[in-house]
Amino acid sequence: MAHWTETAFRERPDVFRRHLEDKLAEATAETEDLLALLADNGVEPTTALDVACGIGRHAVELADRGVSVRGIDISESYLGRARERADERGVIERATFERADMRDLGDRTEEYDLVSNLWTSFGYYDDATNRAVLRGMYDRTADDGALVIELVNREGVLADFRPAGVPEDGDALVVESADYDPETARMETTRRVFAETDGGYDYEGEMVYDVRLYAPAELAASCREAGFADVSLYAGLDGAPLERESTRLVVVAEP
Ligand SMILES: C[S@@+](CC[C@H](N)C(=O)[O-])C[C@H]1O[C@@H](n2cnc3c(N)ncnc32)[C@H](O)[C@@H]1O
Structure with a gap:
């Protein structure tokens, strides 16, 4: 059976x-927050690798602010839209998009000031593979750069679990059901x-996603295990302090 990511994002x-x-509306603010958060951590990126870039929501915004970005994703369909958006914005010379799998990051050689993985694009595989993805992102992060991961916070989700x-x-009706396995x-x-x-x-279709959720301390420990020396945790890209019931989790990890 195909892995759920193949079905959901490629088939x-x-x-x-x-x-x-719909989430494009939030991309400008998120990218400005991301760059401010990096600056607070002493990182001003000129190059970036956006891992699982989707339709280039953040990649196009980063390119618009002068950063040379490479977006990678497994979905040709989303990459096509990302290229179209970069072209429309006039930043195609600074934004390249490539079909590549986050599990293969360790096979590459280039390094970036910023490696980003945003909107819960981590935790898609079994624990060993997720650790390998983290290690691959570490390998691609320049010594004076940073990895930023933004995803759901397990503790916040479980504090107010909605099955x-x-x-x-937007103009669609979405019905979600969720199941958590402790x-x-x-x-x-x-x-x-x-x-x-x-x-x-009209029924349009369904999508199933199966994601490993992380508690903040657990993901921070995994980052250190992958090689990162400094790990900072936040409740959002705006740098809000992490609290027990924060629903989002942002990790800034520096080699
Ligand atoms: C929730 S979306 C996030 C997209 C983007 N980061 C954003 O914020 O709009 C998850 C993305 O991960 C991509 N993806 C899933 N598995 C992947 C893999 N193994 N390697 C690279 N991208 C992957 C999907 O195609 C999809 O675009």
């Missing part, structure tokens, strides 16, 4: 694409999307 990319497009919900998503610390979520029509809704 049926359109179900999630709507969500990616079902109807999150807002033995594996994985959360499997099924997202069913219904597009709004004149008289009601």
Whole structure:
């Protein structure tokens, strides 16, 4: 059976694409926060590798601010849209997009001031593979650079666990159901999307994602195990302090 990432992002990319497009509205603020957070940590990137870049939400914004960015992703469909967006923004000479798998980062040789992995794009594989992905991101981070990971905080999610919900998503109706397994610390979520029509809704399709959730201390320890010397934790890219029930987790890890 195909891994869920193949099904969700390569075989049926359109179900999630709507969500990616809606999140474009937040990309400018997130990127400005990201650069400010890096500056607070003494890093002013001129080169960046955005791992699992999707439609280039952050890559295009970074390029617009003078950073030379390479975005990698497994979805040709999303990469095509990323290139189109970079072209429209007039930053295509500073933003390149490549089909590549985060599990192969260790095979590359180049290094970047910033390696980013944003919007819960980590934890997709078994624990050993996730550790290898982290090690690959460490290998690609320049000595005076930083890795930034932004993802859900397990402790915050479990403090207010919602097995079902109807999150807002533009003009679509989205119905989500989630299941958390404490033995594996994985959360499997099924997202069913219904597009709004004149008289009601049309079923568009569903997406299942199965993500390993991390507690902050656990992910920080994994970063140190991967080789990072300094690890700072926040509740968001805006640098908000991490609290027990923060729903997001941001890791800034420096070699
Ligand atoms: C939740 S989206 C985040 C996209 C982007 N970072 C953003 O903030 O908009 C997850 C992305 O991970 C990509 N992805 C999944 N598995 C991958 C892998 N093994 N290597 C590279 N990208 C992957 C998907 O195609 C998708 O674009």
